[in-house]
Amino acid sequence: MSPGLAWLRAIALTTLLTASVSYARDEILFTSSVTYCDPPETLLVQQFDMVYFNKNESVFFNISASSVEENVNVTANLLLNVYGLTPVNVTIDLCDILGGALCPLPQYNFVGSDTLSLPSSLNVADKIPGIAFKVPDLEGYAQLSLLEVGTGDLKACVQATLSNGWSTHQPAVTWSTAGVAIAALISAVWQSLSPTALAPCRFLDLLYLYQTIASSALLDLNYPSVYRAFALNFAWAIGLVPSSSEQNTIDHMRYITGGRMANSTSGSAIAFVNRKLSPYNDQSLISTNTASSGFSPLNLGRRSSSGIFEQIKILSTEGVATVTSSSSNVLDAGVPIYTNSIHIATANAFMTVFFAALILTAIALAVFGLGYVGLLAMHRFRLGRAERRVELKALYSSLVRVWSLRLGLLFLYPIVVFAFYQWTLKDSWLSILLSVIAFLAVACGTGYSAFIVMRTAHQSKAYALYSRPAIISSHGPLYAQYRTARYFFFLISLACVYLKAIFIVFAKASGLAQIILFLTVEVGVMTSVFVLRPHRTRGADVLASYLAIVRLVCTGLMIAFVERLAVDAIPRVAIGIVMAVIYSVAVIVVVINFVLHCGIQQLWTKQDTSQHEGSANDAMVEKDDRGSSFPDLLRPKNATPEQNIPLDPEINEPHTPLTPPSAEGEQNVNKRDSASTNFGNLLPRRWSFTPLSSPADSHLSHPSLSSPYHTQDATRHQHT
Incomplete structure (x- = not known):
């Protein structure tokens, strides 16, 4: 095993935010998908499953196939491709084995499953490197081709991708990151009575980082499997939350409103990936006329042997599809491969995001309603101090407006990206109509607040934005975290949202163009943070600078994924692991920063009553360079x-x-x-x-x- 690859793998497995504990399991390789690589003529395959156990060098197989032509003599070519390399490429004349029983191919159905021990003379264990059983999201496949003797015509071609059961796409990571976001939301709501509170700002920073990681895998690039799998852990942050019942409903809705694109499926997208890209990495077998990018691996995670057999059973029920250069089912780069990897059809992407935003909006409205009912109950039964009741009632409308704006800022990026993408599909007039409505809702909602802020700053001086409670309590999420002289810095963040959405959707024909445009944006953002230093504190500027550098570095590393550069698979995988580690560390840094400023230290700080009250208020507001706190508008x-x-x-x-x-x-x-x-x-x-x-x-x-x-x-x- 290469020391460099082993070191990268160790870092990835220990820092990718996995909450589950590692445990020993057998070293195995198994088929994760099966497809025809040419339309079947002679040999029809209904099922082809295989598991190799390295411990005892045995193979379990489950095959169902049949021959449909008479007097066909063929030779079998077996090819094994691992990270673009072909360690095995052998041709066998079937007439020379088994006493000629397969020459010509017999016309009958063959159904069988068994576990066989391989002969020690083959020495298979020494030929397979140990890293193949440990590296996450293995990129390899086996291909069986049957060629007619004499003519060389291709009679059958079957490809089976291989997996070892390890993946950076882990449900534990998804739930952990979502749990951290929920905890941050609770803390932000608790502190949001102060318009200058730090927790709501850090909550938005955390979600923006999640969305950045998820959307970084939407470009027209040949991503390594390991990185796309990592990015899928954050798909929920951009509204891609798969549900079989929801996808069936969307499929039906699209069908009755003019939709004719492919529906969602419970199978893996790995079977439909362009063969030039990961995990196939073969430039000679199949090529398409459209630009393509990487794939997202099957979410196998850490599984026991029984779990793998259950997955094989699921794959078998999907049937064997034919994927060729002329097939219409080959997934394009970017959004299609990403969404289909989590069982969301390409045409269902926007509606999935729309329903997620709709559900969160309904929850927010319910919470707002319950809060208002609680205020009425306090007045009706005279709960608490009278002045406190009056104070809360006066502030409640501002609290509703400010959190509505924060929700709009969170929905803005995913809705703009997938609404633009829906317009390019021209599928289902209802989906297009809803995408227009959703886009106008979030764009006008956030745009109106931006207009109010800029008009107030133009008509009055900039300090009026911070001295007028009615303005800062309703529109503070846009500018409250910035210095008075840099109140306009939020316009840069809003511009980045629209620019990146345009680059993802309308520049999808060229991955190189997308990378250049993204790099331009990230360089501009980083330069503006360095030069303007917009935040109130040096600490906030340092954090913003760090995140800008992370985005710029990871965007620059993605140049290696440009298909026309033809970077080898192993370097691309190493770069993908490095990117995953960098983003993982960034998530940890933001979470630690949030914990340090959310007031949790009050739980173990022992002070007198007056000091304790002072520290509680100070924890809710951001400190300036000299340590003095910004005023709470409630006082x-x-x-x-x-x-x-x-x-x-x-x-x-x-x-x-x-x-x-x-x-x-x-x-x-x-x-x-x-x-x-x-x-x-x-x-x-x-x-x-x-x-x-x-x-x-x-x-x-x-x-x-x-x-x-x-x-x-x-x-x-x-x-x-």
């Missing part, structure tokens, strides 16, 4: 500026009046004097008309200085 603002403001020195000096005050006045002064300072003392009346000391002339009343956001920006520029 009255402190108009005292943070800058050192020069004061009249006479004010700090003890004042000696020309005439002594009366006894009553002296008593009142002593009551209000501080024992350690003269600040706050009651001064004589003649102070009130001293021009240099008049409060009306103090620059404390200047609106720009009374805004804490303006002060924080000024402090930020001093640091930079």
